Amino acid sequence: MGDWANFPLEQTKELFVQNDAWSGGSNRYSFRVPNGESWQDVEVRVRAILKGLTEKHGDQKVVLVSHNQTIRAFLGILENKDFENWFGFPIDNGSVWQFEL
Secondary structure (H helix, E strand, C coil): CHHHCCCCHHHHHHHHHHCCCCCCCCCCCCCCCCCCCCHHHHHHHHHHHHHHHHHHHCCCCCCCCCCHHHHHHHHHHHCCCCHHHHHHCCCCCCCCCCCCC
16 A cells, blocks of 8 residues: 555545546556555566466465455456456455465
């Protein structure tokens, strides 16, 4: 969330709406919060992580700990979903997800 990390939720939402980056907005995928990441940046980072894991660990089991949005990107990429379909996954705080490549 970059410079917006400690903003109240309503203020953050309004800033996303103003930048056409809220749900359904045309900038949602590419909009980058000042000093933060866009969803596009997150996707590139997660794809690099997946590539590195498979190259370094092969078929070994690996444990990753992450936050909601990064988990959402992992799910979307591994399920081969378009970006707009990444938001249908029920990701609860403290949930555990298991993936097999």
